[in-house]
Amino acid sequence: MSLIGAQSYAKLLENGVQAIEEVNRLRSSGYTKDNIYVISHDQDRETRIVDAANINEVGLGEEGLFGAIANLFRSRGDALRFKITALGFSSAEATFYEKELDSGKVLVIAKKNPQ
Template sequence: MDSIHAQSYAKIVENGVQAIEEVNRLRGSGYTKEDIYVISHNQEREDRIVDAADTNEVGMHEEGLFGTIANLFRSRGDELRSKIVSLGFSEAEADFYEKELDMGKVLVIASRTSS
């Protein structure tokens, strides 16, 4: 499922290689490093993909101070849904994407709301 909003785009991919390919495709279409995020249910995997793709992780700039602090006390699933919502998606979309992440997939998001 791809989701395109006025400001946000998301695509579920099967693995890190596909995530890097999607990041490169998004860069080719005009998105910058600061616009692109990679999310995985496994934090170490997410970190490796973010480093390899030279892109962003969702942080305080996107979630705000309180959202970032709250994530310290949330389950990984709740944290991921919060991050997805902070990038301009609805709760229902965040639930869908988080379930896909549970199955080992990777989410690539391009969002100009971070600018």
């Protein structure tokens, strides 16, 4: 799925450099840092990309209090699927993206604010 103009946009990328380039492209097309997220199966890698790109991590605002607490006890794969669905994707889409993350890819998601 990669639809600019839709409520949520997602793109799988091979590495962190490509992810940062995609973040910059999204910013130039009108998304703000508060609406762009990077997800990786490797938490350290995800944090490095988020810091380098100066964007948000999926957190309490997106997951809700109970979701955030539950993610502390979930496997990384389950937590990632929950985060992806919290950003507006179906469970089938979340499962697809999480499997791609298993292979080392990075997921960039941009979400527009409801108007």
